Amino acid sequence: MEARTLEMVFPEDTNPLGNAFGGYVLGLMDKTGSYAAARRAARPVVTVAVGRVEFKVPIRSGDVLELISRVVKVGRTSITVEVEVYREAFGGGEATRQLATSGELVYVAIDEEGKPTPVDG
Numbered sequence: 001m002e003a004r005t006l007e008m009v010f011p012e013d014t015n016p017l018g019n020a021f022g023g024y025v026l027g028l029m030d031k032t033g034s035y036a037a038a039r040r041a042a043r044p045v046v047t048v049a050v051g052r053v054e055f056k057v058p059i060r061s062g063d064v065l066e067l068i069s070r071v072v073k074v075g076r077t078s079i080t081v082e083v084e085v086y087r088e089a090f091g092g093g094e095a096t097r098q099l100a101t102s103g104e105l106v107y108v109a110i111d112e113e114g115k116p117t118p119v120d121g
Contacts, residue, residue: 001071003035008090009063020059025085025101026050028067033081036069037107040079041119045107048078053103063087065100072104077116079107 005028013024030047037045059065066086073080085101088094111117 001036001040003032003039003069005032005035005067007065007067009059009061009065011061014061018061020061020063022055025055025059025065026053026103028065029053029069029083029085029101029103030105032067032069033083033105034107036071036081037079037109040071040074041107041109043109043111043117045079045109046114047105048108049106051104051106053101055101057087057098057100059085059087059100062090064090066097074119076118077108079109079119081105081107 007028009020014020034045069081069083071079072082082104084099086097087100089096108116109119
């Protein structure tokens with residue numbers, strides 16, 4: 001199961017040097033990761049853990065980010081998702097595309113009362 005999204009980095013998402021805040025990027029990763037997990041669970045999910053996240057190259061104001069989330073493990077109630085963040089210069093196309101950040105997040109499927117519930121199949 002996979003989910004993809006595109007985001008633009010605006011000046012308000014960056015520090016005084018023009019680099020994206022780590023928390024901003026982590027938030028995007030969590031959002032896109034939850035899409036893949038919820039698709040797989042066929043129900044709402046909540047974030048329970050963020051594994052190692054590696055920032056490989058700077059993400060700058062004006063960059064376009066493609067976030068790709070893939071389910072890599074399914075437990076009884078949990079779903080582990082790998083998220084990759086690719087950056088490219090706005091209007092720069094494939095020639096400027098680089099893997100900027102990657103990490104792993106864990107989600108738990110929940111029922112209507114917000115309690116963990118088994119993931120089907």
